[in-house]
Structure formats: C-alpha cells, structure tokens
Amino acid sequence: MGLDMYLVSLPKIEGMDYYEVHSASADLGELEEEQNEIYRKIKPHIKHFEEFGMSWKSLREEVAYWRKANQIHHWFVENLHNGNDEPLFTELVTKQNLEDLYNLCVKVLENRKNPQDSLPSMPGPFFGYYSYDDFYYYQIEETKSILEDLLNHFDFDSHYLMYQCSW
Structure with missing residues (x-):
C-alpha cells in the first residue's frame, strides 16, 4: 500500500491516435476475442511478458518505476494533471516534460538550499517521508538517472510515454 508511480510506453500505431491506442490497450482481451479490424492493427505491437511464473x-x-x-x-x-491528485490517473508525457523535470532535478542536486521551491514534498496517504533529508536527495538522484536514460534512449517518434500512479 502506498504511492506507486510508473512511466509506461505505448506504441504509436498507424491510423490510430493516442486515445484509441490507450483504449485498445485497456480492452485487449475483448479485442483478441473479437479478432476485429482494431485487433488486426494492434496485433503486431502486442508484447508477451513472463514474470514470477x-x-x-x-x-x-513499464519503462520506469518509483515508490513513494x-x-x-x-x-x-501539478504539471500534467492540473494540480488535481487522484488515487489513479494516467497522463501523456512529452519529451519536453521529461527535460523540464530533469532540469529541476539537476538544479536541486547542484544547490541544496530550499529544495521545496523547486520540487516540494507532497503529503498524502502512505506517500512516504516529507522531509528534505538524504532520502529525498537519493530519490532526486534516482529520478535524474531514470530521466537521463529515457532522454537518451526512448523513441518518442514510435511510442507514447505515459505517467501512471496509484495510491
């Protein structure tokens, strides 16, 4: 229980916009049963996963994960969901969004005075620690590393990137 956060990749599929691909992803089981035109479009992009049996x-x-x-x-x-926190939401993330957050992480790590002005803690149910201690800076360093990797390797031309949270 607590705050789980993900960056998730979703393929861009010719003839479908983001919302159609997102909807198809949610309805994958039904589409597979129907074997309709939408399923034929998405079928080449379906990935098979295996973990823990x-x-x-x-x-x-999933391309990134944070906890609390x-x-x-x-x-x-604040930047993608109009300041409205909800227990479960998904928002589209742009390369510019990642660059903005990355730059804030660098700023906070380079000048550790008043980090609350750039990346303030957020209280919530089981959201983790709110103090600006070593763990706070560890999370900022981890985020910087995650974002740097994505900015260097994620293909925004062929995939959508989404932020998803649950708490």
Missing part, C-alpha cells in the same frame, strides 16, 4: 500480453511496457517519491509525483500532478 505468470504470463500476459500487453501493448504497454512524493516530490516527483507532486511535479507530475
């Missing part, structure tokens, strides 16, 4: 199919692939990094969650809430 379980297997599943999905259009989505409430200051990072707060940034996504």
Whole structure:
C-alpha cells in the first residue's frame, strides 16, 4: 500500500491516435476475442511478458518505476494533471516534460538550499517521508538517472510515454 508511480510506453500505431491506442490497450482481451479490424492493427505491437511464473500480453511496457517519491509525483500532478491528485490517473508525457523535470532535478542536486521551491514534498496517504533529508536527495538522484536514460534512449517518434500512479 502506498504511492506507486510508473512511466509506461505505448506504441504509436498507424491510423490510430493516442486515445484509441490507450483504449485498445485497456480492452485487449475483448479485442483478441473479437479478432476485429482494431485487433488486426494492434496485433503486431502486442508484447508477451513472463514474470514470477505468470504470463500476459500487453501493448504497454513499464519503462520506469518509483515508490513513494512524493516530490516527483507532486511535479507530475501539478504539471500534467492540473494540480488535481487522484488515487489513479494516467497522463501523456512529452519529451519536453521529461527535460523540464530533469532540469529541476539537476538544479536541486547542484544547490541544496530550499529544495521545496523547486520540487516540494507532497503529503498524502502512505506517500512516504516529507522531509528534505538524504532520502529525498537519493530519490532526486534516482529520478535524474531514470530521466537521463529515457532522454537518451526512448523513441518518442514510435511510442507514447505515459505517467501512471496509484495510491
């Protein structure tokens, strides 16, 4: 229980916009049963996963994960979700969004005075620690590393990137 946060990749599929691909991803089981035109479009993009003795199919692939990094969650809430925090939401993330958050992480790590001005903690149910201590800076460093990797390797031309949280 607590704040779990993900960046998830979703393929861009010719003839479908983000919302259609997102909807198809949610309805994958039904579409597979129907074998309709939408299923034929998405079928080449379906990935097969296996972990902990379980297997599943999905259009989505997790590319980053945080647990209880409430200051990072707060940034996504404020910048992508109009300041409205909800127990479960998904928002589209652009390369510019990642660059903005990355630059804030660098700023906070370079000048550790008043980090609350750039990446403030966010209280919430089981959201983790709110103090600006070594763990706060560890989470900022981890986020910087995650974002640097994505900025260097994620293909925004062929995939959508989404932020998803649950608490």
